[in-house]
Amino acid sequence: MYAVETPPLKKEPVPSQPRRANRVRRRTQRDARTAWLLSLPTLLILVALLAYPLYRMIVLSFQNMRLRELITGLTPPWVGLDQYTKALTDGVFWGVVARTAAFTVVSVTISVLVGLGIALLMRRVHAKVRLFMMIAMMFVWALPQLVAAQAFRWLTDSDFGVLNYLIDKIPGVDFANHSWFVNPWEGWAVITTLVVWAGIPFLAISLSAGLTQVPKELLEAATVDGASSWQALRNITLPILKPLLTIVTTLSVIWNFGLFTQNWALRDSHPEPVYQTLATYSYTQAFGQSRYSYGSAISVITVLIMLGVMVFYIRQMFKIGEVD
């Protein structure tokens, strides 16, 4: 933004018009060269370790790379669209896609709604309660994903987990030795709870920062004019919050669609078919079954599915003006 508003060249001392123009042009050229030189190492690294692997991944998805090629170093045979045909005609693959999508929709919806609710709640509670909420959320946010997943694995342990113990205390309910991952609905409920729990701090804290931007006078004026709290929320708070809400929702979609750590750790690094998401499925195909090409094809499809969301995110960033 800065660079657009104040071009760096305007404080040159001004001898005469043509000479000045010449000097400015020379400096602009030199500046451009310096800038590209400064960016060069970053660009080289990104090309070598990001763009090239991306290209390799696409090539790989048109080949058939197995363990034999990995060991011998032979060029894997070209199979055209076979890997894609295989994936797209496979019911298992479509099951994974549907599961990942459904999980994303459900988990993001719950996370954003609860996050927004907590952000609004934090404005109404006593300062000490707010502090307690903040501290609790900070610790959750700081916790490494894998540690959080391990914590939930322990909480839901069938023999000694505290969750079974607490539920079992409810009169008439027998949850002793209850296994949470036999029924996929229950298992996914645990995974979703973990993801929502871990995601709420970011959402609630970001949104509560956003709420401070809503002018108090507007809300008061609305109340004086007889608006209910619901109307004030819908017609004043939410429209002001919308750009931020869009960004955090998009980020949540990107993160949750790539679910790996949580289902991986909760299922002891060997998720059963019903606990596979696109990320774990591609990984298992490649590194578990040595089907490197098939795994790559699944990754390519995953990236393509996500592309729309990513473009939307970047456009939002530009639109809001964070990017100049």
Add this chain to the structure above:
Amino acid sequence: MARHDEGVVTVGRSRAGTIAANATGIIFGIFMIFPVYWVLNTAFKPDSEVRSFTPSFLPKNPTLDNFRSALGEELFIPSMINGLIITAMAVAAALVVGFLAALAIARFSFYGRKAIILVVLAVQLVPFLALLIPLFLMLQRAQLTNTLPGVALVYLVLLLPYTVWTLRGFISGIPRELDEAAMIDGCTRAQVFWKIILPLTGPGLVATSVYGFIQAWNEFIIINTLNSPQKQNLMAWLLYNQTERGTAWGPLMAGAIITSIPVVVFFLIIQRNIATGLTAGAVKG
């Protein structure tokens, strides 16, 4: 704003509503903190209390045995050292390389600048795990699998876009008039960099490297794929340990605490930057 209060003039401030709001807040806080508390609770219990069908909500006989046995695990200390080496290499490299690019996009206006910004923003969204297959094959061909520098190289790419992006924000925050004043007084571009921009970006460099540390320290899938059990970091040790030994919950929770401490401490120090880094500018309204 769950409750709406009919007929109340001030914005929903009825007494019952306030009490309900506070109660909800407290219950929410307890729900959030409970898993963290339970990890701590378990880590200080002797094994007999961990494996009990009636778990106690505080250790009856608090002990450090679990920490001792985690630290005594054959691969725990080596994993910790590996993790530190890899993280240090990746963060240092990302900082040096990223700072130069950040300088370019923050301080120069040139043809292609927007394209570089676009690239930096876009690659942050690439699901990195998707690239693990080709990266694994490339590193294997270069004989860099099962080495620490190989993992550090991958982590460098993981950290670089964010590093460039955050540092750019910090550099943009330094008033350009300072540069210009110095240049009018006869400083060269290089002197402006060494004497003005670098010292003033100090806090930004600290915050960025701390965030980089957290990212690299928390990673376990890449290192788990590339390296043998002898060359893992602590996070991967946590995962590996889980499958190897079934469920030694006490030591596992103790190990998890030791692994988390640096991250949690660092995170709490820089959390403001993380929150604003992800959504900066979106709050302008």
